[in-house]
Amino acid sequence: MSGKSKNNNPKSNPKGPMPIKVIKRLPIYYRYLFDLMERRVERISSGKLGEKLDLTSSQIRQDLSYLGSFGQRGYGYNVYELHDEIGKILGINRNMQMVLIGGGNLGKAIANYPKFSQRGFLIKAIFDRDLDLIGEKINGVPIYNVNKLAAYLDNFEIDIGIIATPPEAAEEMAQILINNGIKGIWNFAPVTFDIRNDVLIENVHISESLFTLSCRIKEKYEN
Amino acid sequence: MSGKSKNNNPKSNPKGPMPIKVIKRLPIYYRYLFDLMERRVERISSGKLGEKLDLTSSQIRQDLSYLGSFGQRGYGYNVYELHDEIGKILGINRNMQMVLIGGGNLGKAIANYPKFSQRGFLIKAIFDRDLDLIGEKINGVPIYNVNKLAAYLDNFEIDIGIIATPPEAAEEMAQILINNGIKGIWNFAPVTFDIRNDVLIENVHISESLFTLSCRIKEKYEN
């Protein structure tokens, strides 16, 4: 530990709140630091990190400075400490309770992804409209009738609602989640919610990213 | 049509190449314009569009100005024309040929998503290492042994390679795709490729977006 932040109160960040752009890069650092740990690499410089992740060393130092002073001049960053600290910032391994709405192909893929539960992101229940699915389980998690969703949220402390339904159903599901005190929505449905509410929404718009790629290909190969 | 761009050559853009940030917003416009078409709405102003999509009208006009002059002063934009034009820019409905690597849960979800083929994004073949999967089909598309991938790419004109493998395999798969002349990689594996090559890469880092959401929840509820 080389704690040297000007402000000794660990809660208050001398640089103000972390910009969303920085937050979005933290998981990338986190993943690569984990790789390094597995390879028993003990330290890394911003230069090396930038080379690997295709970012400038300057940007990495700027980003990491939001965490406080974790580096050591002339040495770099301690891989383990940095990994640990970013994990804390990201809220990894603190048992986030989640519900999944939609047990179709995508929902199945999400529910079966082992990394989430390993990292403390726990799917407690799945909801679907399809009577054939209700009563079944995915990866050990029971599927309930979606008309039980509000009641379920009322009875259990759930942090995150995952929406993996067809777009037609998404807005209604979001509304139920919000009305029942969810903290964040992880949305896979291709919709922009009308909701003006302070609930946090993180969109994964899969098809939009394919269109983006297609556009870039078209630009590159046809102009 | 109210074609009024200063430059009559439709290929050359008076504003220069479209920034990636603008490209990434086009699919959002596209999707909402499609909604409007289904509801028989014929015109939309940048103000209304911005209200719905939570963007400023100014930004929308800036973005759309990259397409040329599609709006009409005092009227707004013709929904159909704008939808059509953005579709062309995005390269939708032009039969992009794709291969999918990885027939696991996520691969299955991708291969089964009907919107892609409806929009001209066609998965021609699936590759996997798992002997139990080889010979099977997903949504009518055959699964081949991944050791046939290079040969397949040699024989067919494929534009996009989709990587939906575990992270360990991703880099090797990307290398095969690149060596065999793929134009773009749509990557779902949680890795940052080491490859410094001019192939276009579009990442969908699903778990990273969950960590981002978790971080934002933590910031909001615990500070």
Next chain:
DNA sequence: TAGATTGTTAATCGATTAACAATC
């Protein structure tokens, strides 16, 4: 000590917003 590398300030770059004349 000498070399390496951080943390931070300043400079640059790019993206968003504001403003408004042009015009439908």
Next chain:
DNA sequence: TAGATTGTTAATCGATTAACAATC
């Protein structure tokens, strides 16, 4: 015509990069 709304230029804001003193 009067009102609405674009397209575009200028102003602002924020993010990235450069530079370098501090220091391990």
